[in-house]
Amino acid sequence: MASRKSFGRDNGLQARMLLTIFLLGLVYALLVAVLIAAGAGAVTIAIVAAGLFAVQLFTSDKIALASMGARAVTPQEAPQLHAMVDRLCVQANIPKPRVAIAQTPMPNAFAVGRSPKTATVCATTGILQLLEPAELEAVLGHEITHVVNRDVVVMTIASFFASIAAFITQFGFLFGGGFGGNNRNNSNNNGFFVVILVSAAVYVISFLLLQALSRYREFAADRGSAIITGRPSALISALLKIDGGMARIPQRDLRAASSELAAFYIFPPKAKQGLTNLFSTHPPLSARIERLERLEAQLQGTT
């Protein structure tokens, strides 16, 4: 359902996206349940579902760009950004996507679009100011890998199949002889609620699997960036800056830090990730950095 592959963890945005995606899918599932209860035939339901899916596939990228306030920029307007995208596309061997900039201080970058030909890569003004050129190029490399891997399409199809799973469950219950065979009318009400419950449960499980798939594809995009740019450490450095948390390489002088015992003896415990990871579309920062460090060590021949 995610029509956007974005770069960093913007917690507020992520929470809203997650909720939207979840509710959207639930609406899909419930809509079909309602259609079935209303006596719509399988063909009608299939047409409606396919129609909605097609609409989503073809318009979601425009909606995503509009929601971020992203504006396409010409090479004259953003020469350095375009030059970077040019270089990356030559390396990745894909046609150059459109380039857009979103006016927001939140540092982030994302890619939308079904295929390299129809894709747009967007960077926020926040990220353009925050990162060094090599770091920005690494981030764009990550986004371009999403385009190459057709992640938007893959995730949309995967989420569609998740909805299909829910539909099949509903069909299975109503037509698979679960409620006294031919005599549907008697047990219609109870049956209806059970169908809703089970298809929602199936949907939740599919949703969690989708999140896992999304996280895997984020690792793949990190790896792709490292391969395209040949500079995995630039990506690590960018990730640390964007995250803006405790993990980053400090600016504070050692002498200033040592005056507080905390700097040496009691370090704030790393926040427990645990359950939140199930629902996250991105893997935890430490896992991403660990993999990138391994790639760098391989590159340097020191593994």
Add this chain to the structure above:
Amino acid sequence: MGRRKLAQPAPDRLFAMSTAYVTMETSMGLTSRGAAAIVFQPLATADFDSIVREMEEVVRATASDSGTTVTSSDDPYGFRWLLLRGSDFDDLVVGINAVSSALEAGGYGDRVLCSVFAFDDERSKRPVYWIYNYKRGAFYPFAPAAGAEQRDNERELVLKAQIGKELPVEQELERWFPLWGTPI
């Protein structure tokens, strides 16, 4: 971690720098600037003063054979730097260790902040420092970049990857505190 006692310095791991330097010179494009320093927080006691003076004598005595010189200076944070300069890199390592040992023997091990080894980076044409944190027993790279209080994080991460297991490297990046305005 909840430790109440201040950690004592771990000098034995410092010596890894001697062997690691060979790798740095041959395959990492780093050449010693012929300077190293040990940074400590002086105490305003006569006892501490005499230990420091004694220690400077010891270092001067051992260092003079190889032409290593010793100077000291205080920085704006109130820390004292003992600066060792000489062309023999191993002597620098030995000299630094002599100082930290003397301080530890005098019971002032916890006053030692770190030691610093200075290198010229062939690739970036800028100095690169390997800082040794005695309390953590680990090294980390520090590559100041152009501009006020700028550092090249990417270069530092690459250096970490390149040195591999040759040096005990600080794994927690959030402990890679810089030393702005290093005098070596």
